[in-house]
Amino acid sequence: MPSSHTVTLRPAADTELANVEFTFGSSFPRPRERTIRQGYGFEIELPAVLDLLTAIDDGVLKAGDVKDLLQRVVGAMYEPADCWRYEDDEDKLAWCRRDGTCRTCDRHRSAFASSLAEAAERWRRWTLPEQYPYAAGNSKGLHEVGCPVLRRDMPQEFNPPAADDAEALRSFAHRKDAYDRSPRDLMPLSYHIPFVVMTTEETRAWMERNTGPRGGRYYHRCERCAPAP
Numbered sequence: 503m504p505s506s507h508t509v510t511l512r513p514a515a516d517t518e519l520a521n522v523e524f525t526f527g528s529s530f531p532r533p534r535e536r537t538i539r540q541g542y543g544f545e546i547e548l549p550a551v552l553d554l555l556t557a558i559d560d561g562v563l564k565a566g567d568v569k570d571l572l573q574r575v576v577g578a579m580y581e582p583a584d585c586w587r588y589e590d591d592e593d594k595l596a597w598c599r600r601d602g603t604c605r606t607c608d609r610h611r612s613a614f615a616s617s618l619a620e621a622a623e624r625w626r627r628w629t630l631p632e633q634y635p636y637a638a639g640n641s642k643g644l645h646e647v648g649c650p651v652l653r654r655d656m657p658q659e660f661n662p663p664a665a666d667d668a669e670a671l672r673s674f675a676h677r678k679d680a681y682d683r684s685p686r687d688l689m690p691l692s693y694h695i696p697f698v699v700m701t702t703e704e705t706r707a708w709m710e711r712n713t714g715p716r717g718g719r720y721y722h723r724c725e726r727c728a729p730a731p
């Protein structure tokens with residue numbers, strides 16, 4: 503989302519331009535492409551530019567000082583404008599590896615932890631078929647846990663990364679944040695358990711939740727194992 507910012511510029515001790523309007527993210531002019539930290543994606547209102555040029559003409563300011571000032575303003579706006587989101591996915595990954603972590607990783611840290619906890623709980627239940635005899639997949643197919651259709655899609659073993667594994671978090675987070683294709687060179691994450699494993703009680707409640715007011719079913723019962731909780 504483009505954002506607007508208002509900054510009071512003080513290019514010299516006795517010169518002040520109050521409430522100068524900047525925007526970020528509304529245009530990225532190709533012919534002058536550069537890094538965001540060098541001002542790419544930022545715009546400044548024209549009257550302020552003209553006043554700055556007039557001050558240079560009058561000898562009140564030096565062009566170099568104005569340039570330095572604008573670069574500093576860009577630096578100060580990087581956070582509030584959430585410029586990180588606009589950075590290139592491959593760049594973000596490279597900077598993350600260089601620095602050990604990044605904003606993308608911070609943003610997804612708790613989702614990563616929950617995904618690990620959820621997978622561990624699903625796996626725990628999977629190993630206790632007597633207590634948890636039914637399972638449902640993402641497209642709402644209901645099975646008995648012994649069903650071959652389901653067993654085919656379940657992993658053979660469960661080897662989740664440690665919750666503090668930085669490379670695993672990186673892989674999770676940078677995949678989630680990627681615009682289109684996730685960056686190359688991320689470690690594969692294979693701890694996802696594709697089925698929710700449930701007790702008989704929970705399965706009945708699940709069926710009820712997935713049944714419409716007129717009795718229409720939003721789930722399908724597997725033909726192969728014909729579950730009847």
Ligand SMILES: [Zn+2]
Pocket residue numbers: 594595598603604605606607608672675676
């Ligand atoms: Zn990161």
Ligand SMILES: [Zn+2]
Pocket residue numbers: 644645646649650651652724725726727728
């Ligand atoms: Zn089945």
